[in-house]
Amino acid sequence: MFSADGAGWAPIIRRAERELDEVWPGHPQPYWEEKFGDLCWKSCPLDQGREVWAVINRATREASSTCQTCPSPGRKRVVWVGMDWGGMPWVKTCCDTCYYLPPVRARSGWEYQRREYLQLVELYEDRS
Ligand SMILES: [Zn+2]
Known part of the structure; x- marks a missing residue:
């Protein structure tokens, strides 16, 4: 991040x-x-x-319209970073190929993070 x-x-x-x-x-x-x-x-x-x-x-x-990881066109997506320490939602500009959302297991604190995740999606992801 x-x-x-x-x-x-x-x-x-x-x-x-x-x-x-x-x-x-x-x-x-x-x-x-x-x-x-x-x-x-x-x-x-x-x-x-x-x-x-x-x-x-x-x-x-x-x-803002270029995937950060590869030269394809990209857009803002909410991804999940820091999986080694439990992870948190984060906004990245990426293409469909580089976009990756790891499966998140139910665990304590997840409900809170899920709300945060959905808020970020609402704020940053273009509906297209
Ligand atoms: Zn890419």
């Missing part, structure tokens, strides 16, 4: 950084992260010009 790594987003990040080199010479190395399925630059200095934001916004927009 939080990681922006993945074969789908890597080219988007590489291109954004090339474009940043042009509009903002000597810019700090961006720290990209994934947040609710969106690509963002964590703690980006806010006082940047329009061109810098245009580069970042374009990358974010493109990432």
Whole structure:
């Protein structure tokens, strides 16, 4: 979770950084992260010009419709992460092939997490 790594987003990040080199010479190395399925630059200095934001916004927009894991078109899906420590719902941008929801066994706390899961689905998944 939080990681922006993945074969789908890597080219988007590489291109954004090339474009940043042009509009903002000597810019700090961006720290990209994934947040609710969106690509963002964590703690980006806010006082940047329009061109810098245009580069970042374009990358974010493109990432929001590109599977993070592979270069296929993707959309926001609620997945389950952290299975090794019990798991929790999380939003990722992925394609139908990379989308995977592990079976979750009934156990204590699951009812609560199920509500959280359904809320995230309601908020983030496009009905299509
Ligand atoms: Zn994929």
